[in-house]
């Protein structure tokens with residue numbers, strides 16, 4: 725399982741996979757970074773390329789205790 729991620733710039737929409745042309749939408753992948761931000765990555769269900777379009781999210785306050 726590769727963790728190769730393609731960083732791409734978001735421009736208006738990200739609906740079609742640049743690698744294979746699949747346009748049915750993406751799977752969501754969440755990956756904790758070094759800080760509190762969680763990278764929200766998108767994986768093509770057709771060719772399984774993973775894209776980082778710059779989305780970041782955080783867990784709700786109070787859910788950080790593990």
Ligand SMILES: [Zn+2]
Nearest residue numbers: 741744768771
């Ligand atoms: Zn694809």
